[in-house]
Amino acid sequence: MTDVNMELNINPKEQQFISAKSYLLTASTDTGLNLYDHLSRVLTKVLDERPNNVVDIFEDVSKDSKRSKFTSDVDTVRDKLDQSTEVALAKVQEKLFAKEGGEDNEPEESEELETPLPNIMELCFFFEQAGIGLNREEMIRVWLALKNLVDTHALSHVRFWGKMFGTEQNYYIAEVEYRDGDEEEEEEEEPEEQQEEEATDKDGDEEGEEEQEEDDTPKPDFKPPPEIPKEENKTGTNKKTYFVCNDPGKPWTKLPAVTPAQIQSARLIKKFFTGRLDAPVVSYPPFPGNEINYLRAQIARISAGTHVSPMGFYQFEEDEEEVDDEDEEEEREEPDEPEPEVGPPLLTPLSEDAEIGNLPPWTPKVSSKLIPQYAISVLQSNLWPGAHAFAAGKKFENVYIGYGHKYNMDNYNPPQTAPIQEEFPSGPEITEAEDPTVEEENALRNAQQEAAEAAEEMEEAEEEEDDEDN
């Protein structure tokens, strides 16, 4: 080789250069790359992009360049997977933005009808000033979803109640009031407690058959709590109906009416929502229903406890048909007999709320300390963290954003389980005694024989005496 070079008049320096370059051009046996091409690629990239402090990330640039050589540009499977969820949701939400009908027809009709839809953007502005609520884009989507709800059902009043977080999905909740006469009837289900009673009686009967004795089997002490009569439809806690959806744009599901038994149970348990309405609520004491009922029960409790309005906003009318908004319920222990639970009367001022420990139940705030003239007042509940209310002049609104649990200073204690039921009362009839042994039996028989003989002798002796006498 050197002879050839000498012949071509290449000086040693150039010869070193050629050998170095050819070394750099040797392809790696593992990957097929060669260092020369790799370095030139990396340096081109660096000179094109000119990142800061490139020497610190030089290794990463080099690695990226190597990695990109191997991934194919056509990766259909991966692309499809990534886009599907995002695109699917976007398409669902796109429907929210679709307008109905032609634009010419709309202005005339909308002037006549009073839309039950609240002006959410205005509320959103106030919420933002107060530092509570959801961000603007999400509120717009919620608003459009509410508009959808209004269009599909005949409602007189619609309100965004709030958002409940769940472990897998969240709930957006709308509070509605149906227009009179347009309600949908709800099916009545047989109360489950009656079935329970029947079941326990059956068990008692079975025990009796097994015993085959005339003694009464012990009746189970368990008396199911007397069935609490449901409130009349559309009154009390069921005055408003609630709809939920997992995401704005997804279909709205109507929540069933809440029963007093569910509210009672909901007070005793503390569970996270999962986000699926049909999920079972596994708890002690067993909650009568699924997550859909638990959600409804918590909504009822929160509404009763935290819906407030500025003093004087609502008045009792003489016919009392338009009394709105229930206020606090004081938590009381349940008496054994089903007396109807009575909370404080409607429109009780907040100052009479019960304190939690030594914590005031509400925290009032002002939205801006720097510009107090235009500030709005904000109320945050300490009993139900996440419940907020704001008031600005004549406008006010309540909203709940949170996990749906009450604030508890001490930790949650699950209620005690019921005492174990008594078995069959012990008595001589069923007490076990040892069987007499063979010796004892013999002894007994001997004793009996002796007694019998003695008795016979006695009789014989008497007869003889009688005979002698006679």
Place this chain on the structure above:
Amino acid sequence: MDSEGLHLNIDYVGSSGIILSPEQKAALQTSLVILKNSGKFHRVYFWGKILGVKDDYFIAQGVGRDEMENRKTFYSKDCVHWGLLPPATKAMREQSKLAQGRFTGDPSYEFEHTEQKKSEDGEEAGEEETKSKMRFSTATGELEGLNETTITIKEEDRLSSVIAEIDEDVKIVPRSAFIKTPDGKINANRSFEGLSVSESAKLCSYMHFRDAICLQEKSLLQKANLDKAIDFMDTLEEDIPKGSWSLQFERGSGLVTLRSLLWLGYVFYHVPGTHMYGSCYVGNGEKNLDLPFML
């Protein structure tokens, strides 16, 4: 979350109910810049808010180059003036666990905690009955011979301890967002391009931003697959109880949100495919000890 671009980043956690009023955002943008300058920090993070009964605390953290070592915590009540919080020592943290209830909102407030020590026998000298802030009446005859010691805990100390505890329990970062250099320093990874959508759906792609606790207990087989520069922290999969994190996708797969169920109010967000991520805590500052019952 990073204070630069706070007004944009706060939108990411908006769906968890965390929003700042425009006035607060404007004040924060100004004051955090000043804080960064005066403290000579590499970065300043808006850590979150701790809600007190009367007032809220805004918390910010300034970090140097090595984000795990030099962290200074500041608090403010009006987003303008910041005060430095004392670093939480172990003793402070133990004491702060005894103070129960909400924060009041007054940094000079002192919680009282009464401890009773039985001084009768040698065995019982070690027993302590801790009662809560409400003192039980001394009408019971058992209290004869008991010494009551009252410990006062300042709200500032409690605040600092709670922040340190939250950081240790739930502060998370995506995997490979931080790199451990061979000399032990931890730096942000400049070429972090984000997790892919499928990666961001798994809990093991997120790591606790603290010194590793469970890492040493892993089997050699598991450790063989780890990359020492990236996997020097615990992942979320080892968290007990399982299910204490709620991972949700918003906007389809455009944003992934992790909410902690142990400290209610801690939210971590990440936009898959980009290097945007951050976290924020807005809550009472109380641990959710009922978590096992609630799952």
